Amino acid sequence: MEIRKLLKNNFLIFDGAMGTMLQRKGLKAGQLPEEYNIQCPEIIRDIHRKYLEAGSDIITTNTFGANRLKLRDSSYSVETIIENAVMIAKEAGGEKKVALDIGPIGQMMEPIGTLSFDEAYDIFKEQVIVGTRAGADIILIETISDLYEAKAAILAAKENSHLPVFCTMTFQENMRTLTGTDAITMVQVLEGLGVDVLGVNCSLGPKQLYPIIDKILKFATIPVMIQPNAGLPKIINDETIYDLTSEEFSQEIKYIADKGVGIFGGCCGTDPNFIKAVKEKLENLRPKELKNKRLTTACSSTKTVILGENVKVIGERINPTGKKKLKEALKSTNIDYIISEAIKQKETGSDILDINLGLPEIDEIGMMTKVIKELQSIIDLPLQIDSMKSDVIEKAVRIYNGKPIINSVNGKRESMEKIFPIVKKYGTCVIGLTLDDAGLPKTAEKRLEIATNIIETAKNYGIPEENIIIDCLVLTASAAQEAVMETLKAIPMIKSRYNVKTALGASNVSFGLPERKIINATYLALALGCGLDAPITDSTSPVLMDTIRAFKVISNQDKECREYIDFYNRGAKEDKIKKEKIEKDL
Amino acid sequence: MEIRKLLKNNFLIFDGAMGTMLQRKGLKAGQLPEEYNIQCPEIIRDIHRKYLEAGSDIITTNTFGANRLKLRDSSYSVETIIENAVMIAKEAGGEKKVALDIGPIGQMMEPIGTLSFDEAYDIFKEQVIVGTRAGADIILIETISDLYEAKAAILAAKENSHLPVFCTMTFQENMRTLTGTDAITMVQVLEGLGVDVLGVNCSLGPKQLYPIIDKILKFATIPVMIQPNAGLPKIINDETIYDLTSEEFSQEIKYIADKGVGIFGGCCGTDPNFIKAVKEKLENLRPKELKNKRLTTACSSTKTVILGENVKVIGERINPTGKKKLKEALKSTNIDYIISEAIKQKETGSDILDINLGLPEIDEIGMMTKVIKELQSIIDLPLQIDSMKSDVIEKAVRIYNGKPIINSVNGKRESMEKIFPIVKKYGTCVIGLTLDDAGLPKTAEKRLEIATNIIETAKNYGIPEENIIIDCLVLTASAAQEAVMETLKAIPMIKSRYNVKTALGASNVSFGLPERKIINATYLALALGCGLDAPITDSTSPVLMDTIRAFKVISNQDKECREYIDFYNRGAKEDKIKKEKIEKDL
Ligand SMILES: [Zn+2]
Ligand SMILES: [Zn+2]
Ligand SMILES: [Zn+2]
Structure with missing residues (x-):
């Protein structure tokens, strides 16, 4: 039965109530119809x-x-x-x-x-x-x-x-x-x-x-x-x-x-x-055809975040890499700590939360299940399921009450074979990293090539373009300085060819340099200028969020500068104290 | 005598020494040859x-x-x-x-x-x-x-x-x-x-x-x-x-x-x-033809700044608009104050200094002459002569020991008729503002149109493209938010059509908003990303210079991140104290 074919020429009419009819026939309250x-x-x-x-x-x-x-x-x-x-x-x-x-x-x-x-x-x-x-x-x-x-x-x-x-x-x-x-x-x-x-x-x-x-x-x-x-x-x-x-x-x-x-x-x-x-x-009327809206979205059960409309921040803090406290929380199943991290990110402006619980010492599937259940009962932000393991991803995506983003697939055949069936079955979005067997490329052109491979392969699995979010990945300026701008160049190249949105975890760029946040904030501004839709970043960092808020003003996303003015005028002094405290903690 | 025509086919040979010959003929030391x-x-x-x-x-x-x-x-x-x-x-x-x-x-x-x-x-x-x-x-x-x-x-x-x-x-x-x-x-x-x-x-x-x-x-x-x-x-x-x-x-x-x-x-x-x-x-050899290098430069007598090679900062602080202390210094002919402002800008990273001494109460020509003479004896940065009055500009440009930039000409016929003869005669560069009789445009396309008019009119005066520096001018986000990105869009449009460089005094964008420096720094990063060659800015503002230093790392202008690492490692603590002090002073 091909519904769309049937609807080409005619409306489809179901029946009406069964219960109402049965009551008329004498069904009593409490009786099972x-x-x-x-x-x-x-x-x-x-x-x-x-x-x-x-x-x-x-x-x-x-x-x-x-x-x-x-x-x-x-x-x-x-x-x-x-x-x-x-x-x-x-x-x-x-x-x-x-x-x-x-x-x-x-x-x-x-x-x-x-x-x-x-x-x-x-x-x-x-x-x-x-x-x-x-x-x-x-x-x-x-x-x-x-x-x-x-x-x-x-x-x-x-x-x-x-x-x-x-x-x-x-x-x-x-x-x-x-x-x-x-x-x-x-x-x-x-x-x-x-x-x-x-x-x-x-x-x-x-x-x-x-x-x-x-x-x-x-x-x-x-x-x-x-x-x-x-x-x-x-x-x-x-x-x-x-x-x-x-x-x-x-x-x-x-x-x-x-x-x-x-x-x-x-x-x-x-x-x-x-x-x-x-x-x-x-009778004698034909149904209208619906236009395909091709939106890129992530959803909790109560909130949909549309990528591309406005800069959307994917909070990156729930990831044990380099985070001692989170590692300890995972080892001791301290879910409260993870929840507090989630709340902190929501309060500071994250739109989506990346959840990576990968620690070799723990039962990642068990922990992921627990954390997702807890988080989705407390916080309304859509989640991004981040794991190296496809079984962890599938289990998480399955029990998630919403439409998550999967982080990630890449241009390697093995990765795509494991991840794309999950993306297709659960209708999630997926972050496509522009790396393949040859590693992380140096040029924008090579990034476009890998993105093309990811997007076209996804189509073979029945995954539409709009469910792919490309992350062009940046090398560190201290090690591969001449390649740093290539990542930015790749963003508009890919977006002009495909109806995909882009994410970017950009803080890697400053690895090994002093005052990393200066590089990070400037790189973030440049990436947003190139059309980056969703930075994967730390929303508790004031300088980065300053940059995003300023970009929204500059790019006319924050209409009449309302968010901006609200944010900075709202107890400007208290904010400053808080900001200095947070920056000291980082 | 058309030198180039003569040189097409032959070398030109002058004579040798006169003095040496006269000494042989008996000229005594002290005698006037x-x-x-x-x-x-x-x-x-x-x-x-x-x-x-x-x-x-x-x-x-x-x-x-x-x-x-x-x-x-x-x-x-x-x-x-x-x-x-x-x-x-x-x-x-x-x-x-x-x-x-x-x-x-x-x-x-x-x-x-x-x-x-x-x-x-x-x-x-x-x-x-x-x-x-x-x-x-x-x-x-x-x-x-x-x-x-x-x-x-x-x-x-x-x-x-x-x-x-x-x-x-x-x-x-x-x-x-x-x-x-x-x-x-x-x-x-x-x-x-x-x-x-x-x-x-x-x-x-x-x-x-x-x-x-x-x-x-x-x-x-x-x-x-x-x-x-x-x-x-x-x-x-x-x-x-x-x-x-x-x-x-x-x-x-x-x-x-x-x-x-x-x-x-x-x-x-x-x-x-x-x-x-x-x-x-x-004999029988022909001179080589020289290729035209078409560089955009500003020079003091000892230093040439090439625009376009690297981000160059034009220091904007010597301008009495909104600066009480400078106004007083001008009224009391306190040149020392102006010099201290110049030194502060050089020390914090300005490559060129804009000099605007326009106050209705003072003799602008006299003051400009004095200030230029003093500055060029003390500081080696090229100057940018900034005045509303073409007679002030001409006098300043004439007595300046170097190749200054004139700030500015615009798309109005009257402005071009006054300024271009000076630009041509003294071989300066000139900032071309993209505004004309219809005012400051809202779209990138209109900016390109005005820039085109300025550049093509300049050519009629014999001024080459490379001596034009276009300033695409930005409207304030609080008043014309939808036009703010148009300025940035215009930069690559103009640069791809003409061999001109671009300057931009961008701080106007944040006028009327709280925490202006956040908007300014982000806008600056975006403008640099669009190809801005020379921000006209306040180099004593740490956040703005942070952005520029970071951009130089990101864009591979600061090779091996040396300047960046030097700057931020060099007594990082002392810098921080100083930075906080300066920011408080702003
Ligand atoms: Zn019913
Ligand atoms: Zn019903
Ligand atoms: Zn000699």
Whole structure:
């Protein structure tokens, strides 16, 4: 099933609510709707038929809560329920497609709840395997509020089934999901994980979803699906009634279709009349094509950092190389120290945090897992997973709740063979270092050549350009002075040829010289002038951040110099004292 | 007489010594050789004839010391002596050219001696007027040790005669003239003043001149003339004997000719045999063509600063705008204060000093004259003459002992009409500001357009590109933030189109913002990265000089980081104390 091909000519219409229909058929509160698949399959079959008659192209199995946790008190197994549900839908649907419905597990995940990522994965995996085997055509993960849960579900689907994966999340009026994910972050993470369709379901009525839909369409590069409720709920005589008529609903859907959404259905409060009205409204219309936005992003679960819009700082301090205190913290599993380093970097202006825990004496995978779990519960900055070991990287990327950057791949074949499959599978960005078997090159031209090799090889793995961030690497001025400017020259050369962004860990340039920060700050300014998007640097160093803040003023990124003026006027005296203290500590 | 045309096919041979010949004819020590022009003209005529027979293309009048100071005890006037001398030479020469010989005045000029620039000028002017009227073909200013005296003589020649001007100076074994001028500085200043031929005479034997000649040929873009002595002098029986035979002499001349010198003659100890030998050696050979080096330079009398080789700092502190202390110093004619500011700038790394003394309350011309005289006697940095008034500029440039930069001209027709004649006449460089009647432009393209207008208009005045230094001017970030990068963009645009260098007074960018030095240092780094050759800045500001020193390391100008390491290792602690003090003072 090639969604994009189908959408070329027609909108795709799912069905409407199952729950609402079952309540009308006598489902009691507290009763498990999924048991109907066995207890009264004809009711379910009948609902499917009504939706098909109304015009649904795809019907959804009655398996929203068919997971082992929700069914723990049921006398039916997950397997029995899902198998029956798929069979009923297929019988009803005939030629039409059947979507295996997978709703949220119903328990909060770590760190708010106790459900671990691996447990969630296993629960979803069971649903996916049974549903796929039973003959579903699509896996529809829906009504998800927690991005982390969506990630577990999508991975379970992708790793245990060949079916297309649709995923829709549920937003609140504050434009975020219950656990704080905003539209752009959902788009970045879900697209990265390789879903075929993403969108919103439930949440609100269509009209209330407009601003969220606008955001999604601004960033999405895959088809978007919207299944709103039948308006907003009102409680009348202890009953929940939704405030839209099917005609009103379908008018709003038509408006959303004009924005660029291609796949529709209904959620709470909708019934076959709503689907019929939608079908009629969209008859003879064609979905708009989405333009590919090609953004380079890193995301935590609640924050997306776009590289290239503005200088973004990648904090480099969580890396034991040359840092005695951090080494000790790692050896003694002193996570608090690492967290304090992270907070310090966030407070001083880091946008993304590089996390390197590589010490030969420690269990790097274990430590990385712990640190990521802790950090993502405390700090909202996206992380950059930095390790020499691809198994550490894969594990970290897998359990990370967001879209991280991987640091790094390089131009060696072995490196690319290990790293690119991870980048592709988890939809991360990756830092591409311009070095290869011949080492770190001296010329800009050779850097371009290696970058070209990295980018073109990545494409063969299905990794788009925008997920590559090239680090042109600088040699030390004391050892290879004539090569120092070559790094800077390479930046615009590479950026003009490819839609990639650039990072640079530039402090190496001053190695072995006195007053290193003077060289570092000047080199940083020059690199920013050449188009460097993301310095990998120490945001706790005032001189370096001074340079970045000044560059943002000069390059008109810091509009009306507001950040700059705020920063330096805000208790200028106190800052100075603090600054001098920090510089002494360095 | 078009020297270059003549040199296309042949070397030009002057004559040899007059003094040596006259001593052989019985001239006593203390006797004025110039009196022979009246007392025994046949001896002079005979010497000319011998040289002509030996092959001289040009003979030199017997007027070396024919100035009113040397002749003050003579019964003959300057007029009588020169008129006779020219007449004798013309009679002897027939078709051949006659060069009016002008030697040094014979008294030290200010500040070492008491002879003022204007007095020197008047003395030379008298010789020039008489010689020209008497029918000389060339004015040959020779055996000059003091660049300032050469400048007076050349101006006197150019302003009072239409004849071609040749000027040769006399060097010591330390590669400098008696008053400290080196070869490159001589070339820059004399070419700037518009001489037709420059070179060296007297001094040493040909072989000892090789290194000086190499330097001259490295920088000269006009024909070069060499008239060496007949080797080195030895005192034998109270007589001065030179150690080369005519054959040896001519072999060395041949070697010099191969280097690229096109005009020869002899000085002390040479006679017609030497000229004959030279003529034979160069027979059937053609002079080499000199390549135009197109350097942008500013010179004091002893130091040439080449723009474009390395970042050069133009010290901006001697400018009363916003400087209370300097304003007071100007009002009370406190020259010592100005000198202390100049020394401070030199010590902290300025390569050139901008001098602006514009205060409405003072006599700017008088003050400028005083300050320049004082500064050029104390400090060896080239000066940049900065005034709103073209009469102040002309006077300053005229009495300056060197090749200054004029600050500034701009794209307005009125400005160019006033300033370019001065630039052309005195052979200075000039800062071209990219503003015109429409004000200071916002875009890089408009800056290029104004720069183009300035450069092309300058060419119409005979000013070569390399004497234009474009200042792209920056608007303040607080008022025109979107235009701030345009200035930087303009630098490579202009430099790639024209062989001009660029200056920039960048501190304006931070006007109105807090912590201005942070913006200034970052902007400076960016400008240097864009190819800025000469920041006009405050070298007493440590952060700005830090940036420049770091840039020199990064751009491989400071080879092996030597300056950088020296500077920051040299008593790092003391520097820090000093630095903090200075920053507090700012
Ligand atoms: Zn719903
Ligand atoms: Zn629903
Ligand atoms: Zn001589």
